[in-house]
Amino acid sequence: MKAARLQVIGTVAGLIGIWAMTAGGCANEQQKKGQELYAHYCMHCHGENGRQNEGFNWSSMPDPKPKDLSNKSEMGTFKDEDIFNTISRDMKDTSPGGDKIGDDDFAVPTMPTFKYTLSEDEIWAIVGYVRTLHGMKLEFKVEERKKELTESLKAAQEKFDQAKQTFEAAEKKASEEADKKEVEVDESLYAKEQAAMAAAKKELDAAQAGLNNFSARPGKGVNVPRPDLTMTPDVTAQQVELGKRLYQNKYGCNGCHSIGEEGGKVGPALDRAGFRLNGTWIYRWLKNPQSMKPETRMPALGLSDADAKAVTTYLGTLRAPKAEEAPAEKPAS
Numbered sequence: 001m002k003a004a005r006l007q008v009i010g011t012v013a014g015l016i017g018i019w020a021m022t023a024g025g026c027a028n029e030q031q032k033k034g035q036e037l038y039a040h041y042c043m044h045c046h047g048e049n050g051r052q053n054e055g056f057n058w059s060s061m062p063d064p065k066p067k068d069l070s071n072k073s074e075m076g077t078f079k080d081e082d083i084f085n086t087i088s089r090d091m092k093d094t095s096p097g098g099d100k101i102g103d104d105d106f107a108v109p110t111m112p113t114f115k116y117t118l119s120e121d122e123i124w125a126i127v128g129y130v131r132t133l134h135g136m137k138l139e140f141k142v143e144e145r146k147k148e149l150t151e152s153l154k155a156a157q158e159k160f161d162q163a164k165q166t167f168e169a170a171e172k173k174a175s176e177e178a179d180k181k182e183v184e185v186d187e188s189l190y191a192k193e194q195a196a197m198a199a200a201k202k203e204l205d206a207a208q209a210g211l212n213n214f215s216a217r218p219g220k221g222v223n224v225p226r227p228d229l230t231m232t233p234d235v236t237a238q239q240v241e242l243g244k245r246l247y248q249n250k251y252g253c254n255g256c257h258s259i260g261e262e263g264g265k266v267g268p269a270l271d272r273a274g275f276r277l278n279g280t281w282i283y284r285w286l287k288n289p290q291s292m293k294p295e296t297r298m299p300a301l302g303l304s305d306a307d308a309k310a311v312t313t314y315l316g317t318l319r320a321p322k323a324e325e326a327p328a329e330k331p332a333s
Ligand code: HEC
Pocket: 038, 041, 042, 043, 044, 045, 046, 057, 064, 065, 066, 067, 069, 083, 086, 087, 106, 108, 110, 111, 112, 114, 126, 130, 255, 256, 264
């Protein structure tokens, strides 16, 4: 009798458990995804719990050091959207005379962007996880955002269809008039409609890209064309200077890579990149590392073709001599 009752209680508990899992299933999955992505892309700098000097790269980084994500009094001043925008932004050239940077713009080059690496949905999952590090919860309605993007795509499609119809009618009318008068078609009669259609097409493409990037990683399936890296010696010299500047002040490559004694250690040292790697390979890697190694921790930082060319040229000059065999590291015999 007693055993049977216990079994019933067990079954009810089990049912409640299943019910709770289904009800909270979606949120839990987002949470788990956020945690995994954080562990893969953020933890080396920010630490497992977001604390100072917890990540293995923390102490090797140039100043400012990665922010303490567990500090509620500071992190609590940011809205979910602010955190999203930090993680998903365009890098800015912080050199004197570089990009314009407003008072409210976050522009620390050694905090990488993930805009070109992860989907919007994934970045929201990360923001949700970052919130838990300082005991808060994501307020932003991610599902609503997706609905909004779907609706703007629908609206853009309707607008484009309408503009196309208007254009086709104007074109037909102009060509009928030309037939009647037996003259060439006057294209200026429908130029305005044609321009409106082109503008609507642009909006449609942007809306489509917005929705795609919500759920798919932006670099997926993107092939980087072979660059032309030939240049005259004086252009090379300029490109090396520019590349070095961008390496530090715009893309913060030094946050993850060392040259000599300086720099982070998330990626390999680049002292000998000029010997070891060829220009075309480096260029392609910088533009879209995920296309060569999907799970690499190095994010695609959104380098323009020109920036990638300059940084590639700079890396080509890194030709430090091979480190001497260090006898001290050999076991004493
Ligand atoms: C290469 C090291 C590095 C990596 C990787 C990195 N960060 Fe950062 N992060 C930094 C640095 C440096 C700062 C700037 C600290 C400052 O401004 O004082 C920063 C700042 C931040 C801030 C505060 C922004 C602000 O407005 O002050 C947030 C939030 C953040 N990082 C989240 C992340 C998340 C999430 C990831 C992973 C997707 C990540 N970081 C990956 C180095 C890193």
